[in-house]
Amino acid sequence: MKQSLELRVSQQLTMTPQLQQAIRLLQLPAAELNLEIREALESNVMLEAEEEAESAFPNDETAAVDPPAIDPSETTLGSNAADASRLGEDMPIDERWEDPAAGATSFSAPDPARRDSLLDNQAGPEASLRDHLHWQVEMSSLSDRDRQIAEAVIDALDDQGHLTESSEELREALADDEEVELDDIQAVIAVIQHMDPVGVAARDAREALRIQLDALPGDTPCRDVARLAIAEDLSLLGPGQHATLRRRLGIDETVLAGVLSLIQQLDPHPGSGFGETRTEYVIPDCLVHRINGRWEVEVNPDASPRIRVNDYYASLVRRGDTSADNSLLRQHLQEARWLIKSLQSRSDTLQKVAECIVERQQGFLEHGEEAMQPLVLRDVATAIDMHESTVSRITSRKYMRTPQGTLEFKHFFSSHVPTADGGECSATAIRARIRRLVAAEDPARPLSDSRLTEILREEGINVARRTVAKYREVMGIASSTDRKRLV
Incomplete structure (x- = not known):
């Protein structure tokens, strides 16, 4: 290969430290x-x-x-x-x-006397779940031996508040105390499960929900049916499975709506709300x-x-x-x-x-x-x-x-959709219209995506049904079938 010299002229921006x-x-x-x-x-x-x-x-x-x-x-x-x-x-x-x-x-700026870091004004870390439970144990009337068991139970909780060790494993951890029986451990676990938050120390989400339901007054509407629903497959509580759940429990839509509303007020992971947090x-x-x-x-x-x-x-x-x-x-x-x-x-x-x-x-x-x-x-x-x-x-x-x-x-930035008169309508405005239409619909006859599309076209907004469905899902609005079932 023959070597040669070549001269080229080009422009290049130099990023100086000041420019950066x-x-x-x-x-x-x-x-x-x-x-x-x-x-x-x-x-x-x-x-x-x-x-x-x-x-x-x-x-x-x-x-x-x-x-x-x-x-x-x-x-x-x-x-x-x-x-x-x-x-x-x-x-x-x-x-x-x-x-x-x-x-x-x-x-301009605030008073120089306020020149402390903004992050210093943020809320301090909240008490952890274990600290919260330890404090309640100290305030309780448990005996010294039961408090020792309670400490072992609390140490065996995960971040969601679920108990990760069996009663036998807890007894082995308390091997120094030969007087501890499995019944004693079960009794202390039951006490902790009814501390704040209720349902903590449950072994899974289903048990946590059951404990919280049992703690409700006996005359709470739909409580007994909700216990049966929890005993079934928890996946049936999700969208699209309500018909199967209603059929298994032998209840109508009104009772199912009450059951779902009650369960939604419960927390399957009662310990997840605790931990070290910072307010932004x-x-x-x-x-x-x-x-x-x-x-x-x-x-x-x-x-x-x-x-x-x-x-x-x-x-x-x-x-x-x-x-x-x-x-x-x-x-x-x-x-x-x-x-x-x-x-x-x-x-x-x-x-x-x-x-x-x-x-x-x-x-x-x-x-x-x-x-x-x-x-x-x-x-x-x-x-x-x-x-x-x-x-x-x-x-x-x-x-x-x-x-x-x-x-x-x-x-303030959003894409546009053409209107019937040749203008443009923003996607944000369309989502707001869909939200307004759904809020004003007849609960017994909720608006389908096709009907929403027709109404928007009557208002001069040419939008496809799949676009309406996408906007509805982005806003977290259930389909017309699920909205009717939840009434």
Whole structure:
């Protein structure tokens, strides 16, 4: 093979550390961004937090009530050179301190005295199942020997609260006490099974349900029939098996509905609700207000601290000085100004995207999900002149507080279905219509998927029956056959 030299001209984007930082900050949710900024405040002497600023909207006409937090979903992140370069433009060290980029970010923060980690404010771990049972044993009137047996029983429980060892194995574990009999162990197990939660120390789900049924008052409707149902195959309690269960028990649909309703109130795994947990809090990145008849968007002032360069430490930087201390100060100064610039760019991008979403979804803000308009990332990217991947980053795990509740940005995006008049209807609006129709149906004659499809077409929405079935299943709505059976 003959060797030769060849000259080629090509373009390539170099991902500098500053550029990587700007892109990473784009996709951080409010809680993680807050922690990132506080770590920077602790590690960089050039940064300091400003005082709390007042909200930009003093005359808010709305009072949104936040629902429980939604579990955040992940999104696939793309990349775009043009938007990334916009975020990572170089900033010389000799820039004047009066420059806006060298000052504070446009979004404000809570009082610096509240600069403790957000995670420190979360609820502490709850008591474990074993701790909860040990406490009840200590408060009980059991004898010392019975308490020793109870300790062995509690130690033999799994995470679901089921007993994993037989009475014989428990007796062997208590071999040092020759007076322990199997009847004594069974008696202590029965006591624990009626502690809180009732049904703990059962050997399986069927026994746990039976114990909970036995603990109910004798006049509880359908209790005796529910015991018979549990004695049958538990799989018959699932969807699609109710006809078989009704036939085996010899009962009608009304009694079956009462039985299923009663069993659904029980817990086959009574210990699963215990354990070490952490409460995840959602901090809205944007706030939506209605002011003078217009919907306005504000980047949440409590989402992250407002930071700036410390003028005193910056004044210590001597130009031309090559000492190690001066080089370190210059490095901290450059990092501080890059962080401030990246935060400013993130805030501006977040504001643009939120304003575009609010403008497109005003109907949803005023009338609810049935007024949701179809919207995809490409629509927002085109409107704000950014790449689709940049919009994907800024909307990932971000939340917006609205009069309809605190919702993830992704909630406002949905595909579309053509309407009879040539328009489009969002999938979210179709699901809301299906939910409304099912809620208002005659329980004795529930609407089938075909009938739901016909009603939607009468409203001008051309949707296939299989699409209706898919939306219904996504919302956890049973089929018309099962809905009728459960009435």
